[in-house]
Amino acid sequence: DAGVIQSPRHEVTEMGQEVTLRCKPISGHNSLFWYRQTMMRGLELLIYFNNNVPIDDSGMPEDRFSAKMPNASFSTLKIQPSEPRDSAVYFCASSFGLVYEQYFGPGTRLTVT
C-alpha cells in the first residue's frame, strides 16, 4: 500500500525564492496535516485540513506561508519569500480523522541559504 507521498525530498534554495512542497495523502484519509520539525522546536503543527477544508492554521508562522488542498489527493505548502530560518524538515501526515493515528510522509528537508 502506498503511504503518504511527499516531494521533493530535498530542497536547497536561496533566500527570497519561492518554495512549494507537495503531499499526496493516503487514499481514503480525510484529514491532512503539515508539520515542521527542527532540533530546537521539535515537531510543530502548521495547519490541518479536514475534508479538504483548512480547519486550523494558527501554527502557520507568518503570511509568507500558505497551504492549499484543492482535492482529496493533493496538498501544497508554499513559502514565499523563503528565509534561512525556514530551514527545517517539513512533514505531511494524513489520518481518518482528528482523533485517529496519523501516518507521516518521508518529509522534505528544506535548506534556505
Added chain:
Amino acid sequence: RKEVEQDPGPFNVPEGATVAFNCTYSNSASQSFFWYRQDCRKEPKLLMSVYSSGNEDGRFTAQLNRASQYISLLIRDSKLSDSATYLCVGGGADGLTFGKGTHLIIQP
C-alpha cells in the same frame, strides 16, 4: 495551551535491560493517545496506541493514567535496534499534540 511534556533524555541503557518513559499531558479532555518512534533523519512512525486498560505489543507495554494525566511506555529486553526517539502523543476532537520526544540509546 495544550501540551505534552516528555523528558528529552538521552536515556543510555544497556542491551537487554528494561526501560520506561513517562509523559504528561495538560488537556484533560484528551481522548486519544499514542507512542510514535522516530529514527534519525526519518519520519515519525506509529509504535502503538495507548488504551485506557493498558496494552501490550511484544516487548512494549503502554499504560494510561487519566487521574494523573500521564502515559507510559515500557520496553523489556531492549535491543540495539530500539535506539530511537520516542514521541508521546495525546489529543482529541481538535487534533493531536506531539511531545518533543525522548531519546533512547541502547548500548551493547
